[in-house]
Amino acid sequence: MAKKVTIHDIARELQVNAATVSRALNDHPAISARTKEAVRKVARRLHYQPNSIAASLRSGRSRILGVLIPSAEITFFGSVVHGIERVAAAEGYTVLIYQTNESEEGERKGVETFLRSRVDGVLASIAKGTRDLAHLQDLKRRGVPLVLFDRVSAEAGVPSVSINDSAAAFMATEHLLQQGYRRIAYISGPLHVPIWKERLKGHRKALKKYGLPADRALLREGDVSIGSGAACMEALLRLPEPPDAVCCVEDYTALGALQALRRAGIAVPGQVGIIGFANELFGQYIEPALSTIDQQTIRMGEEAARLFFELSAGKFYGSAPRHIVLEPQLIIRQSSVKIHTAS
Amino acid sequence: MAKKVTIHDIARELQVNAATVSRALNDHPAISARTKEAVRKVARRLHYQPNSIAASLRSGRSRILGVLIPSAEITFFGSVVHGIERVAAAEGYTVLIYQTNESEEGERKGVETFLRSRVDGVLASIAKGTRDLAHLQDLKRRGVPLVLFDRVSAEAGVPSVSINDSAAAFMATEHLLQQGYRRIAYISGPLHVPIWKERLKGHRKALKKYGLPADRALLREGDVSIGSGAACMEALLRLPEPPDAVCCVEDYTALGALQALRRAGIAVPGQVGIIGFANELFGQYIEPALSTIDQQTIRMGEEAARLFFELSAGKFYGSAPRHIVLEPQLIIRQSSVKIHTAS
């Protein structure tokens, strides 16, 4: 273990004060160009590596942004993180990711880790398993800016970026209706999670607009996994009056449903239409290609990061938090297209 | 911004020394149960949050493991991280992820960030764009344990976990040969990356075993993206003697190739067989389901984390680094099955 070199080593070498070295390294305006040059040269020669732990302890700022995501195995989040990174990098910030594994426990540990590491802010997407938001309030109480994205919560009282989930589900459902499907099932995620509650609302609104009843039997509450999607679909198929279309709350759910339909020998989109949600990469490559909703991932990440910088610049502390709502985009592929217009 | 509460606040409240509080909080054996109890109670009441920055500065240990992954959008890495987390958590360590976006530049920044944050170790999978490993050597030189996984490099001289890439490609190719395919193309990733070079070796070995020549025209060096897979496949189809099977270095590459084949109206696996690599989630849901190679992701993560703990326990510093090689598993689905045995 090589002895760590500090600014004092550089200072000694150059016969100057450690503070001078610190300033030179940080490009402080009051330091002469010659000194800066000399300091940098010695620093390089000695393989000096700044200790941001010490710097953070002293300055109270780490220039690190913590991002809490439910799972690194979902492309969607990786994509949002890209957006966050782009904006963060431009401001000289680094992004660190913690995956909560969809549990409240994991989320608490993530917050704890970030708090201990004294990140300058936290951007989070709430885990499926989270019911109590106390740990998020903790961040607020400690003055760590918090911004929520995608899986947001108005209760939290912090800025957020999300898509218009209700509108998205409305679009998806209306699209199925316009294709002539009439008995539309809905496979949701846990309804205690706001975004899934919102989406259900949009779905129902579309049904209502077309004068259709909200048949309780056609609503399934899954856990947004492939397996759960398949199980829900199977249950739906056992119904006395099975659905002729299904609106899924997630692409993976749709994948499971599709699998169940295939096993049952049901033609998609001929007999049953299906639409997903999230525009995951695989959707355009499966057979039939999955219609879905695009959630503007990069944009979402960028906006979330921007909200953080606004927050930390103190631009709207105290006033009501901003909620940015992005407009979703309907992506029509094959799985939901019954009507062939032209050819 | 609530005033931060420190161990001194707790100490004052209880009329004891800060050192006592520190010990109590860390469950030091020499502290009486009564004192510990009292300290914990006050800590809770004051919402005390330990400042690990200060602790790290003093102790020189952060109990944080940095993980460098090329991209958070690849399921494979998310899965490996799960394995890492499991082992790390058991040792009281936290995992922080940095995505390098497949570039050497990103990788350098990640190393820099981890170095500054004084993580206790780094687990890394080398980016596609990385040619110079100097930044990784830096970690070693500074005494930060480094373990490589998946995209490893023997040159780095550090412990690693990978799968037997050569054997994997051999299995994939042999499987195609056993299915009766004879003109087998190979879509590789950049050949300066060791794992892809290794895989190519395995592929050639299989060809050789079956007495087939390594036709240069059948080898394409793509960049492991869907688009590149499609482009390579198109080029292959334009050959005077197009291939009757294609072995891809990655599932996403295979996806692109599949797309190109579909556009060209070629039946898979009837006319052309195809096999991928990585066992990405989507593979079993596309049509035809993609044959592939499983890479033991969770296991890989666990082993990598274990290697780190061995390293930091000083078990084999100085001696030659251990390289764990996991055995891959051939997963036969539809895309490569020409021969229908039974039914």
Place this chain on the structure above:
DNA sequence: ATGAAAGCGCTAACAC
């Protein structure tokens, strides 16, 4: 079982 004191490496307020 607890206290006293020193210091990890850096930055920032105040000198000059």
Place this chain on the structure above:
DNA sequence: GTGTTAGCGCTTTCAT
């Protein structure tokens, strides 16, 4: 333009 000084909040000898 640079030096001095005083910590940031914690851990860790060494005492007692």
